Amino acid sequence: MYRIAICDDDISQVGFLESQILSYFEEIGIPNEIDGYHRGEKLIKSIVNQRINYQLIFLDIEMNGFNGIETAKILRKIDKNFxxxxxxxYEQYALESFEVFPFRYLIKPVSAKELRKVLKHSLIELSGKQEYLFYQIGSSHFQVQTSEIILLSSELGRKIHIELQNGDSVSFYGKITSIEKQLSSTNFVKVNSGTIVNMHYIVLFTPDSIQLKNGSYVTISRSRKKIVKSLYNQFIERNFGI
Structure with missing residues (x-):
């Protein structure tokens, strides 16, 4: 699922972009969630406080309070990947905005045709950044985006169980040690001998356990408490600047 933010102090502009983006994603069958903001400060606050990872941010430049350049400079310190x-x-801001690495510009009044073109190129770019976990059930091969995985656990050391953010789950034969090698150590952490969690979905972290976004509680083994805490602190600092 793609998380998208629109930030513009023109309420009608936010509404137009949201309706067009929803329509485009519905046509191509890709799940998404869109949040609208009318001030850069509120966008920054939501990302920091709610730990939201947006893949795509539409940002006006001329806004009350923080303008689009100032907002983007702060956002880039928090997340360099969106x-x-x-x-x-205002086309004259192009040179000033280079340091925050904009992907595209849309000039107002925005046409639906130009917006769709930008969305198409954005999805191509984002799909190239997606990481996948590959697994096999019988003679069939499958793949799942690692960003969709909340939790992986080993069942009796022979079977892997995966819980996904959309509520689905997958089970297949395999060893947790071999699966661990496919996963990014910057996003996933092994909390005990049989469980790996995606740190993007942690909602509560205590010295002994972790609560995940889907309501699951996972115990942190005594031998891994220090390393899990260290890796999670690095994750928070890297993604949210906290």
Whole structure:
């Protein structure tokens, strides 16, 4: 699922972009969630406080309070991976905005045709950044985006169980040690001998256990408490600047 933010102090502009983006994603069958903001400060606050990872951010340049350049500079310190699309009436800001690495510009008034073109190129770019976990059931081979995985656990040391953010689950024969090698150590952490969690979905971290977004509680083994805490602190600092 793609998380998308739209930030513009023109309420009608936010509504137009949201309706067009929803329509486009519905046509191509890709799940998404869109949040609208009218001030850069509120966008920054939501990302920091709620630990939201947006893949795509549409940002106006001329806004009350923090303008789009100031907002993007702060956002880039928090997350360097999202695609930034400026929506503006002011082409003269192009040079100043280079340091925050905008992916595309949309000039107001935005046409549905140009927006769809930008969305198409954005998805191509984002799909190239997606990481996948590959697994086999019988003679069939499957793949799942690692960003969709909440939790992986080993059942009796012979079977892997995966819980996904959409509520689905997958089970297949395999060893947790071999699966661990496929996963990014910057996003996943092994909390005990048979469980790996995606740190993006942690909602509560205590010295002894972790609560995940789907309501699951996972115990941290005594031998891994220090390393799990260290890796999670690094994850928070890297993604949210906290």
């Amino acid at each position: 695609l930034l699309i400026y929506v503006t009436s």
